[in-house]
Amino acid sequence: MPPVPTRLLPGRPNPLGATWDGLGVNFAVFSAHAERIDLCLFDPAGRREIARLPLPECTDEVWHGYLPEAQPGQLYGFRAHGPYEPRHGHRFNPHKLLLDPYTKQLAGEVRWSDVLFGYRVGAARADLSFDRRDSAPAMPKSVVVDDSFHWGDDRSPCIPWDRTVIYEAHVRGLTMLREDIAVRERGTFAALADPRVIDHLQRLGITAIELLPVQAFLQDRFLVAKGLKNYWGYSTLAFFAPEPRYMVEQWMRNEVKVAVRRLHAAGIEVILDVVYNHTCEGSEMGPTLSWRGLDNASYYRLMPDEPRHHINDTGTGNTINISHPRVLQMVLDSLRYWVEQYHVDGFRFDLGTILGREPGGFDPGSGFFDAIRQDPVLSRVKLISEPWDIGPGGYQVGNHPPGFSEWNDRYRDGVRRFWRGDSGMRSDLAARLTGSAELFDRRRRRPWASVNFLTSHDGFTLHDLNAYEQRHNEANGEFNRDGHSDNHSNNWGVEGETDDPAIRATRRSVMRAMLATLLASAGTPMLLGGDEFARTQRGNNNAYCQDNEVSWFDWAKAQGDEGQALCRFTARLIALRHRLPPLRPARFLHGGAEVRPGLADIAWFDQFGTPMTPEAWNEPEARTLILRRATAAEDGSVDATLLLLNADSAAQDFAMPDPPMDWSVLLDTAAxxxxxxxxxxxTIPVGAHSVLLLATRLPPA
Incomplete structure (x- = not known):
């Protein structure tokens, strides 16, 4: 065993984190207000602290030191000395072991105990008190890593936005019930890389898989106390480290890289759902695990008049202070790390409005947006924002800068309401079918700026949207008060599962019609994983803590007759989208251009083939609509499509609009x-709750 080191060499202030150079390890960590920072080294088991060495230098508020002979696998942490003055925003407590904000791997996990808090839990002075107990036994440890990996000829599929079809899934839930995968691999990246899983995505025609958070996250204490788990992962513990539970062995980081490489080989991009709006440390009453102990006043946004308290625009207790240059650097360094070291192809930013918040509120020209748009690495990957938070002015759909696509909840709600049969939804549906131009057609943005979705991890599945009118979240332990209360859903006669053949048929019809609408809409379609075979969460619309069969994909259902039929139908829809350019226009269409004399690029008609009038658009009880789109090809030919939509509870006859064309019926959701x-x-009949897709090709003029 090598001798225990007694001191560090000066080292360098960059790069931040622990960097192995083959001869030793350089440690560098930011803190503007610390008075001293100690590097703590641990034995291989992480149970015994074998050395505590002050970082000898501080340059530009970065504390640094170099440990000769140190190797990958070395376990470490920090302790930060400084003022414990909560009223001034400072919460230094050297008795608390801190994770490196740049740690690339974790060893062990948080073991909940009051010692994790910087103050005495239960003390009369609350967080103004001071806890002197050592938290190291209850803390995971940071690990020095070697990032080398043989990528071979791996490269991003670089799928154009207009051909992108996203599949939102959870690494664990996707494969936990796959009986054809080894038990120890289920729920891991190794299972995600299994050829049978990838084959399913390919058969559907998926071009990108969007994974719920895979950066290491905390099992929140309130959930552990109730015997539940943080399933979704929106409680980040380490921005650079993969979640240990998603690997067969927690140290096998290369499983992530193997999965990405295999997905790329199959032509599928990998997009990560990332959480840079808050951390797992919660409010000022939360634990001290990393950022709070290193420099609370820099890493978090604090109340200007009462810096003891955190600003809570996220609803989680804290908000990352991304306006601070070093905090912004941490976020950008983390994003680049996942692109450069893990080869991911894009990111979906949870509560993305937070990232654009400056002291005066949301700003599409914020430091974050400006930095990422000019970054030579990050500006080339797919960037998607969840464009809302709970802070003042937090709803910003359509207001992000060029280069970002956005989740479009207006699409979700409008399409749900139309197919539920709500009154007065004609004009709203038309806006959603054409990429929500009123929201996104600005600053030369393209239709794919709108990420269209019917369902997502947050809310009902497609099956449950058509089987439940009320949420059923009792298993969450919050007395069914959590989750959305208004889901624009319809159970079509019976709440929950039923054997009634008529109700079941109606539900299947509406699901097919909704899927057809999604894949025929301008914009970027996102499919919730499992909707292709009608996965259910038993009415739970907030399954964030359900790491069990409620959330896991029921592959037995996928293999049933109805599940296979819906899978085939979904694959057919996606194939039609890939095949027919009018279904995925590259520009917003407004009807002002003609691709042939008398043939506009887009036109609307009622079910009688008559061009829509203002009166027709405003007819409250009309539940039918025809959309015609036409696109000119390079050889002068024209592809045209007709979309006939009938949300009525009875079949309706539709008439073809002028000019007459030789139409072929490519899809009937009723058959x-x-x-x-x-x-x-x-004329042609369109069934109740149904969509017909017709297409033709006009030869060059």
């Missing part, structure tokens, strides 16, 4: 297994 056939005549 999902029917083959293509040419339309004869000028």
């Amino acid at each position: 999902p297994e029917a083959e293509d056939y040419p339309l004869t005549g000028r």
Whole structure:
């Protein structure tokens, strides 16, 4: 065993984190207000602190030191000395072991105990008190890593935005019930990389998988106390480290890279859902695990008049102070690390409005947006924002800068309401079908700036949207008060599961119609994983703490007759989207351009084939609509499509609009297994709760 070191060499202030150079390790950590920072080294088991060495230098508020002969695998942490003055925003407590904000790997996990808090839990002075107990036994340890990996000829598929189809999934939930995968691999990146999982995505036609948070996260104390788990992962503990539970062995970081490489080989991009709006440390009453102990006043946004308290625009107790240059640097360094070291292809930013918040509120020209848009690495990957938070002015759909796409909840709600049969939804549906131009057609943005979705991890699944009118979140332990109360859902006659054949048929019809609407809309479609075979969460619309069969994909259902039929139908829809340019226009269409004399790029008609009038748009009880789109190809030919939508509870006859064309029926959601056939005549019946897709190609003029 090598001798225990007694001191550090000066080292360098960059890069931040622990960097192995083959001869030793350089440690560097930011703190503007610390008076001293100690590097703590631990034995391989992480149970015994074997050395405590002050970082000898501080340059530009970065504390640093170099440990010769140190190797990858070395366990470490920090202790920060400085003022414990909560009223002034400072919460230094050297009795608390701190994770490196740049740690690339964790060893062990948080073991909940009052010693993790910088103050005496239960003390009369609350967080103004001071706790002198050592937290190291209850803390995971940071690990020095070697990032080398043989990527071979791996490269991003670089799928164009207009051809992107996103599949939102959870690494663990996707494969926990896959009986054809080894038990020890289920729920891990190794299972995600399994050829059978990738084959399912390929058969559907998916071009990008968007994974719920995979950066290491905390199992929140209030959930542990109730016997529940943080399943979704929106409680980040380490921005650079993968979640240990998602690997067969917690140290096997290369499993992530293997999965990415195999997905790339299959032509599938990998997008990560990332959480840079808050950390797992919660409010001022939360534990001291990393950032709070290193420099609370720099890493977090504090109340200007009462810096003892955190600003809580996130609803989680704290808000990261991304306006601080070193905090902004940490976020950008983390993003670049995942692109450069893990080869991911993009990010979805949880509560993305937070990232654009400056002291005066949301700003599309904020430091974060400006920095990421000019970054030579990050500006080239797919960037998606969840454009809202709970702070003042927090709803910012359509207001992000060019380069960012946005989750469009207006699409979700409008399409749900139309197919539920709500009154007065014609014009709203038209806006959603055409990429929500009223929100996104500015600053030369393209239709794919709107990420269209019917369902996501947050809310009902597609099956439950058509089986439940009320949330059923009792298993969450919050007396069914959590989750959205207004879901624009419809159970079609019975709450929950039923054997009634008529109700079941109606539910399947509406699900198919909604999926057809999604894949025929301008913008970027996102499918919630499992909706392709009608996955259910038993009415739970906030399954964030359900790490069990409630959330896991029921692959037995996927193999049933109905599940397979819906999978085939979904794959057919995606294939049609890839095949037909009018379904994925590259620009917003407003009807002002003609691709042929008398043939506008986009046109709207009622079910009688008559061009829509203001009166028709405002007819409250009309639940039918025709959309015609036409796109000119490079050879002068024209692709045209007709979308016939009937949200009525009875079948309706639709008439073809002028000019007459030789239409073929490519899809009828009321007859999902029917083959293509040419339309004869000028009228066609459209079933209740159904969509028809017709197409034609006009030869070069």
